[in-house]
Amino acid sequence: MMRKAALLFLTAAAVVFLLSCSPRKAPGETSQKGAESTSVSGAAASAELASRSAAPGSTNEMLLKAGFAVPKAEVDSTDFTLESLDGTSVSLASYKGSLVFLSFWATWCGPCKQELPSAEALYEKLKSKGFLIVAVDVMEEKKTVSAFVRANRMTFPVLLDADGRVGGEYDARSIPTNYIVDRRGKILARIVGYDGTPWDSPARIALFEKLLAM
Numbered sequence: 001m002m003r004k005a006a007l008l009f010l011t012a013a014a015v016v017f018l019l020s021c022s023p024r025k026a027p028g029e030t031s032q033k034g035a036e037s038t039s040v041s042g043a044a045a046s047a048e049l050a051s052r053s054a055a056p057g058s059t060n061e062m063l064l065k066a067g068f069a070v071p072k073a074e075v076d077s078t079d080f081t082l083e084s085l086d087g088t089s090v091s092l093a094s095y096k097g098s099l100v101f102l103s104f105w106a107t108w109c110g111p112c113k114q115e116l117p118s119a120e121a122l123y124e125k126l127k128s129k130g131f132l133i134v135a136v137d138v139m140e141e142k143k144t145v146s147a148f149v150r151a152n153r154m155t156f157p158v159l160l161d162a163d164g165r166v167g168g169e170y171d172a173r174s175i176p177t178n179y180i181v182d183r184r185g186k187i188l189a190r191i192v193g194y195d196g197t198p199w200d201s202p203a204r205i206a207l208f209e210k211l212l213a214m
Contacts, residue, residue: 020174020193021109059188059214062207066197068180068189075187077102077179080166082136082159085146090159093185098132099212100181104161104172106138107148111194112176116152118198122208123156125200129212130183134159138167138175180211 054060060070081091092102103119105112123133133156137145142160149158161167170177180188188211197204 019111019114019195020176021106021111059207059210062203062210063180063189066191066204066207067195068191070189071187077181077185077187078169079185080169082161082166083142085142085149085158085160090157092134092181095132095134095181096185097183098130099183099208100179101131101133101208102170102179102181103133103135104138104167104170104177105135105175106140107144108140109175114196115176115194115199116154118200120152120154120156121198121200122205125205126208126212127156129209131208131212132156136161136166138172139164182211182214 054064054070063070077092079091079093081089084090092100101119101123103112107113119133123131135154135156135158137158138161140160142162145158145160148154167177170179174192176194177190177192179190182188
């Protein structure tokens, strides 16, 4: 079901050149609970892309122009709990009420590092309006991630997917894999890879500001 969901997300995405990395090890397999829930890994058989029906000037059209894949049907995000760099356990559900840019990444991934500065700039610009970036590092040691975060002055939350289980549930077979999750915990869109467009470009700032106003 998860692979079918991934295909539905990707088939009609805008045609752009995206750079991405393959994880060093395959992420953990989707859990039975995840496969049965109405989530990113379930109910996705009906999540046909809205690429041909997006109204001019609509949020969906803006997302598609930015290279995102957009589900036609409503899709719940799958909740998870992971360790943060300060040792506390954090759940995705705890961020409900914010517009979440959920990013699966790793310190060794070139495209992930390329998009980081503009992602940080976007976060600094919009965080006061309820925008949040949650970066889920896939299968790296805590000390490696902590050193990278300090060196790059990352200020948004970073969580550790040590065994790749959550990356598997979210089908992060290539990184970066980025989702937009709305204030209710619904998945609005997904993009795999990085096309080189800064996340803090005027068009993308306008996109996220429109999503925040929804």
